[in-house]
Amino acid sequence: MHPQDIIAKKRDGAELSSEEIELFIRGVCDGSWADYHISALLMAIFIRGLSGQESLELTRAMLYSGEVLDFSGVALPKADKHSTGGVGDKTSIIIAPLAAACGLAVPMISGRGLGHTGGTLDKLESIPGYKVNLTAGEMRSTLDECGFAMAGQTNEIAPADKKLYALRDATATVPNIPLIVASIMSKKLAEGLDVLVLDVKTGSGAFMPRLEDARGLASQLVGLGTKFGVKTEAVISDMSRPLGKYVGNALEVFECLEILRGEVSKATEPTSQLSVELAARMLLLAGIETTIESSRRLAMDKLLSGEAFTAFQRNVELQGGDPSVCKRPEILFASGLRDVAIVASENGFIGSIDTLAVGKALVTLGGGRVKADEKIDHAVGFSFGTTVGDEVRKGDTLAFARCRSESQFDSIREAANRFFTIVPEKTEPPDLIIPSDRNLE
Secondary structure, three states: OOOHHHHHHOOOOOOHHHHHHHHHHHHHHHHHOHHHHHHHHHHHHHHHHOHHHHHHHHHHHHOOOOOOOOOOOOOOEEEEEOOOOOOOOOOOOHHHHHHHHOOOOOEEEEEOOEEOEHHHHHHHHHOOOOOOOOOHHHHHHHHHHHHHEEEEEEOOOHHHHHHHHHHHHOOOOOHHHHHOOOOOOOOHHOOOOEEEEEEEEEEOOOOOOOOHHHHHHHHHHHHHHHHOOOOEEEEEEEEOOOOEEEEHHHHHHHHHHHHHOOOOOOHHHHHHHHHHHHHHHHHHHHHHHHOOHHHHHHHHHHHHHHHHHHHHHHHHHHHHOOOOOOHHHHOOOOOOOOOEEOOOOOOOEEEEEHHHHHHHHHHHHHOOOOOOOOOOOOOOEEEEEEOOOOOOOOOEEEEEEEEEEHHHHHHHHHHHHHOEEEOOOOOOOOEOOHHHHHOOO
């Protein structure tokens, strides 16, 4: 069958067979499908959609287009967490050592930032020497030593996804739920997991700003994970404001280290709270605890006792990073940067934060990327001292932008002055986590 036949079939709204989907993915991997063929089918899928069976078959074909890791020899339950991404979303760096300290094995395959959303690998690489390109053998040995490993997707894991994502980005077909689901799950299922918890973001800084769309994505992710025999649950969390205090790679690692060291402030509490909640759900699904309450207590105990911090410190050593950052997190900060204040233009209350604008401003400063091969500046970012609901006076500092120079700040000055909407009456901040009766499992 020719590519044109499969493209035409989906163009006309018909359902593709498993054989046709396999031919498509095989063509992506072996080069027998040209980029224009692949792009045409992606656009047809974007417009016509995929059925539940088509989504299942696409995920299966992408998963088995490469290597599936085998951690069956690891006696502990294998678990991971995945977030759909946001601004200041740094919880993986806390959750992985926390879950490991609680008795789970966490073979976490993470990604890089693209567009306004950050990536865990970029954050980790702000630690001098930290190695994220691990072989399967290195992942296994790190897992055995400290209970978790944090690595990037190799060329052998779901190789079809790498090619498809690049073309989706180039053809404006990224925001499509079936394609998002197949992309996420083909990588996560390749980890050989028993348990997967998904953090699906909603709000202005999320990939799926509308709650209805976030719920739809969460439902499909959970359904697919379950069909592949992985205990899967999704939590929907708020991304209408940056998560925690800091946005920017080195700054976010600094925040995580503060939390792991037991130094939690009002500004960093949301990061700590969400990390504990997601880790607790991993523990409950894996059978480490029998109730969500006892799971939360165990996770909090391991955080406060310093056991999660010890696991992270050991991981940094094993993955080639400078372990002194754990004792002196301030060494993450590059010298010569300037903190430029973003101030209130009037009296009132913080009514909202344009989180998408914050993420885009970070990219403009060089702390994020538009193209996958762009280098980034790990040092730049933002520090937030206020959030939704806080009362402010004209001239109060609302946040700081960490820049290379005052002139660099000029490139985002206009956008930064619009980050915060000030209203005359107090606005209650949205729930960080959508109430449990609306979570999906």
